[in-house]
Amino acid sequence: xxxxxxxRLSRGEFIALMGMIFATVAFSIDAMLPALPEIAQALTPGxxxxxxxxLTSFVLGLGIGTLFTGPxxxxxxxxxxIMAGAALYVIGAILAWVAPSLELLLAARILQGLGAAGPRVxxxxxxxxxxxxxxxxxxxxxxxxxxxxxxxxxxxxxxVIIWGFGWRAIFLxxxxxxxxxxxxxxxxxxxxxxxAARRPFRLSPLWEAFRETLVLRQxxxxxxxxxxxxxxxFGTISSIQPIFDETFGRAASFPFWFAFIAAVxxxxxxxxxxxxxxxxxxxxxxxxxxxxxxxxxxxxGLFAFGSLDAAGFxxxxxxxxxxxxxxxxxxxxxxxxxxxxxxxxxxxxxxxxGALATVGGAAIGAVIGQFFDGxxxxxxxxxxxxxxxxxxxxxxxxxxxx
Numbered sequence: 001x002x003x004x005x006x007x008r009l010s011r012g013e014f015i016a017l018m019g020m021i022f023a024t025v026a027f028s029i030d031a032m033l034p035a036l037p038e039i040a041q042a043l044t045p046g047x048x049x050x051x052x053x054x055l056t057s058f059v060l061g062l063g064i065g066t067l068f069t070g071p072x073x074x075x076x077x078x079x080x081x082i083m084a085g086a087a088l089y090v091i092g093a094i095l096a097w098v099a100p101s102l103e104l105l106l107a108a109r110i111l112q113g114l115g116a117a118g119p120r121v122x123x124x125x126x127x128x129x130x131x132x133x134x135x136x137x138x139x140x141x142x143x144x145x146x147x148x149x150x151x152x153x154x155x156x157x158x159x160v161i162i163w164g165f166g167w168r169a170i171f172l173x174x175x176x177x178x179x180x181x182x183x184x185x186x187x188x189x190x191x192x193x194x195x196a197a198r199r200p201f202r203l204s205p206l207w208e209a210f211r212e213t214l215v216l217r218q219x220x221x222x223x224x225x226x227x228x229x230x231x232x233x234f235g236t237i238s239s240i241q242p243i244f245d246e247t248f249g250r251a252a253s254f255p256f257w258f259a260f261i262a263a264v265x266x267x268x269x270x271x272x273x274x275x276x277x278x279x280x281x282x283x284x285x286x287x288x289x290x291x292x293x294x295x296x297x298x299x300x301g302l303f304a305f306g307s308l309d310a311a312g313f314x315x316x317x318x319x320x321x322x323x324x325x326x327x328x329x330x331x332x333x334x335x336x337x338x339x340x341x342x343x344x345x346x347x348x349x350x351x352x353x354g355a356l357a358t359v360g361g362a363a364i365g366a367v368i369g370q371f372f373d374g375x376x377x378x379x380x381x382x383x384x385x386x387x388x389x390x391x392x393x394x395x396x397x398x399x400x401x402x
Contacts, residue, residue: 008130009189017189019143020181021082021123023150024089024116025062027177029055030154033241034255035167042167043102049370050102052238056366057106059234061092061113062120063359069121070351071209075201078122078129078347079191085118086182090175097171112174119182121350128339128346129192136339137281140332141273152262155255199345209348219349221397222338223356225285228390229330230361232292232383235368236323239379246374248313257317264321268328281333282397288329289391295322296384303377316376323383337397 008014032039032054040051065085073081092112099105124140131139161169199205213219240258245251276284299319303312335353342349364386371378 013188014130015139015142017184018123018127018139021119021185022143024119024178024181026150027154028058028112028116028174029237030150030258031158031161031170031173033155033237033258034159034162035170036241037245037251038162038167039102039105043105049242049372052242052369053102053106053366054109055238056234056362056369057109058113058116059358059362059365061110061115062117063113063355063357063362064110065114065117065355066121066358067351067355069118070125070347070349070354071206072201072347073122073125073193074199074209074345074347077191077195077198078126078193079186079189082118082122082182082185085115085122086178087115088112088118089115089178091115093171093174093178097168117354119185121354122347124335124339124350124354125346126189126192128343128350132343133336133340134277134281137276137333137336138273140335141269141276141328143269143332149262149266152259152266155258159255193347197344206348209345210352212345213342213349213352216338216341217396218340218398219338219342219353221393222334223353224393225289225390225397226331226334226353226357227360227364228386228393229289229326229334230357231364231368232323232386233327234361234365235379235382236320236365238365238369239372239376240320242372243316243376243379247376248316250313261317261320261324265324265328268325269332272329272332276333280399281337282394282399285330285333285337285397286391286394288326289387289394292322292326293384293387293391295319296380296387300377300380300384303375303380319376319380326387 036051039054040048044050069081069085089112092108092115096105096108096112099108127136127139157173158170161173241254244254244257250257272284299315302315338353339346339349368379368382
């Protein structure tokens with residue numbers, strides 16, 4: 001006889017909890033955006049662009065940690081790995097709080113990213129333990145609504161903390177957030193992987209699971225497409241504060257504009273959750289990428305050849321909303337497509353996909369960020385190219401049958 005299924009929270013509480021766990025990453029990145037000018041002034045005054053590495057170093061640690069947390073959760077259970085990741089995240093936050101140089105701050109952010117990989121990846125595995133196919137895509141889409149709310153409020157929270165206590169105090173806010181989100185999970189969510197279903201933590205079974213994950217065609221293509229999407233997102237996140245500051249002279253009001261962007265983009269996730277049941281995952285991803293490619297190419301043309309003057313800000317604002325909406329129509333669907341046939345090794349599959357896509361996306365985003373020349377054009381051109389490549393790859397994606 002198989003192990004009995006794990007008890008479930010109510011659908012609403014489960015979605016809210018998973019959304020808050022996912023939001024650990026968004027909060028850890030977006031709350032830092034208002035601090036970039038002060039970090040640059042304090043730690044790297046000769047090259048302000050280097051302050052962007054505070055964001056990409058966290059994402060690098062996240063990608064590396066993602067490779068390990070899933071297999072560990074397949075062997076030891078979901079909740080213990082989340083607890084261990086949260087402990088690393090808190091230690092990284094404390095070290096970043098006291099770091100006296102940019103190099104040590106970046107090292108602490110890498111450690112913080114390593115810890116955040118636990119909640120991020122294992123939450124995906126928990127959802128796959130309980131749901132599959134289009135139902136999983138729908139749950140992830142609704143959870144991402146909460147995930148997208150945090151970018152709306154995180155820069156304002158960061159700005160308030162900077163105003164009252166200085167930019168270093170943001171790292172203490174990360175500690176509090178982790179305690180609340182992980183504490184909620186530990187108290188309310190039962191373990192979803194029973195002992196009978198756990199895999200031995202030995203090299204041979206791990207290698208077999210790793211190989212099984214990577215030979216699956218839809219996993220391979222999902223990783224490639226997610227890498228391109230994450231490259232667009234991380235490039236935008238790295239460049240958006242300098243663009244608001246240097247291009248449009250709106251540094252002081254940036255947290256409010258960023259909140260507005262997130263609020264406008266937020267409905268994409270629940271709309272996807274409604275449409276995915278009827279249309280399927282693959283068509284939605286393909287159409288979203290095509291739309292982003294055409295939008296970015298058109299906007300790049302306006303900035304390159306047009307005379308936008310004051311209208312340039314509003315064009316960039318609308319384009320930024322489209323980039324963040326892209327995540328709502330793609331990430332959950334790609335996760336569900338890749339994990340649908342791999343429920344028995346959901347932790348390993350989530351780790352491999354998350355690690356490769358995150359590290360690749362962080363590298364692409366860091367390169368795009370360093371091309372910032374005082375205008376939005378390099379960023380928008382990069383988004384057009386990456387979205388076009390993603391749409392092309394989706395031609396070979398197997399059709400979902402959920």
